Amino acid sequence: MADLFYADLYYIEDDQNIALAVKEYLEPKNFHVTICATLAEARQRIKEKVPACVLLDWNMPDGRGDGLCQWIRSHWKDLPVIFLTVRGDSADIVAGFKSGADDYVVKPFEYEVLYSRLLAVLRRTGSAAERYLSCGGIVIDQNRHAVFCHSEEISLSAAEYQLLLYLMRNKGRTVTRTGILEQVWDVNGSYVNDNTLTVTMKRLRDKLSQPACLKTIRSVGYRMEDTI
C-alpha cells in the first residue's frame, strides 16, 4: 500500500547490503526508500520526482557525493540532503556541509540516530513533497511558483499554470473535462467555451515539449502519469 508512506527518500549508495539494511529499517517507520546505485541514476530519479529527502554516500562508482549535493542545492534549494559515509575526518565533514548538506552521519551509525536526525531535518524543511510536485521530468515548485521541464525553467501563463497544477495534483487519475473547467476556470456560473480548455491544453503542451506523461483520454478528459 504505497498510500501509507508519508515521505519518499532516495538513498544513493552503491553497497547493496547497507542500502537494503537501511531501507528495511526505515520502511516500517513510514518512509519509502528508493535506492540509487549510481550518481547518474540519482540525478535521473530526482529530475523525475523530487523526494522528501536525499541520503547520500560520498564514494560512488561514478563520482563524488559532494558534486551531486551541489547539483541538488543549485536546483532544489529546499530539498534536504544528509551524507551517510565512512569518511569521518573533519575536513570531509566540512566539505560535505560546504557542498550544501543539511546533516552528516558517519558510518557505522546507529539506526536510531539516523532516524532522529532525519526527523529533525524534515521538521525544519517542511514536507518537501508538499512544495514540489513532479511527474515525468516536469517539476512544479509551488513556493517559487515556477515550473521546470527537465530541470529547465519554463514560463507559463496564469491559466496554463493553474491547469498544470490541477493535473499534477491529480497525478495518476483521469480528470474529466468538465471537472477541469469547473476547477480551473470557474466554480460557478460564467461558462466558458469548452474549446478554451483544449486550446489552453495545447499551449501548455507546446511549452512542455509535448510531454509523454500527459495523455488525452478521448471523450473523458486528461491524465498525467509517471511513465513506468
Added chain:
Amino acid sequence: MADLFYADLYYIEDDQNIALAVKEYLEPKNFHVTICATLAEARQRIKEKVPACVLLDWNMPDGRGDGLCQWIRSHWKDLPVIFLTVRGDSADIVAGFKSGADDYVVKPFEYEVLYSRLLAVLRRTGSAAERYLSCGGIVIDQNRHAVFCHSEEISLSAAEYQLLLYLMRNKGRTVTRTGILEQVWDVNGSYVNDNTLTVTMKRLRDKLSQPACLKTIRSVGYRMEDTI
C-alpha cells in the same frame, strides 16, 4: 565593534574554559556569543532577546539541557538549538533530538565542524535574525538600515526599503502582490491603489540598476532569487 557581528548566539555552558574557547573561535567569524552559565540565566536572556541560535550543554548545575530545549521549542518553534555535550551515547543523542534539537555535536569536537553545522542550521531556519541579507549583488544591513548594490551604498526611501526587505526575506519564493500590499503598506483596511506597488517597484528597480535577480511573475507577484 559590536557592529561587525551579524548573528547572536547564546552558549549555555557551565565550563568557562570551553565556553570562552568557543566564543573566541566564533567571534572572528562574525558571531556574537553570549555565555550563559546556568539554565535560569539562559531562560532570562532568551525571554529578553531571542538569539539566532542556541548552543546547549546537557549537564548544567541547575538542571538538564533537554528541559531547556523543550521549553525553547514550546515557545519559539523556529529558534534553532544545537546540543554541545560529552554525552555521546545513541540514547542521549536520540533524547536530545526528541526534545527538539536541530543538531547534536559530541565533545570533543573540531571547531570547523561546529562552524559548518552551525551554518547549515542557520541556512535552514531563515534570515530574520541575520544582520545581512544578500541576493545577486544586493546586500541589506538590517542593523544600519543600509542597502548596497555591488558594494556601493545606495539610498532608498522608507517604502522602497520595506519593499526590498520583504522581497529579500522571502528570497527564492514568489510573493503575491496582495501579500506585499498587506505587509509593506498596511496590515488592515486602508487600501492603497494597487498601482502604488507597481510604481514603488519601478523606483526600487531604477535605484538598484534593474537587478536581474528581481523577477516579475505576471498575474501573481514578484520573486527575488540568486541566479542559478
Added chain:
DNA sequence: ACGAAAATGACAGATCGGTGACATATGAAT
C-alpha cells in the same frame, strides 16, 4: 469509412505591468 472529439492556427479584445507626469504630503533648513 464515418462521425464525434480533440487539435490546431488565426484573430481580436482584455488584462496586466511598466512608465512618465503630476499633485499633494512630509519634513528639514532658513
Added chain:
DNA sequence: ATTCATATGTCACCGATCTGTCATTTTCGT
C-alpha cells in the same frame, strides 16, 4: 512662517502578453 527637496500616491497611457472564440483540420474509436 516660509522655502525647498524629497517622498508618496494617483492617474493616463503604452505595449506586451494573455485569453476566449471561431473556423478548419486531424485524430481516433467503432
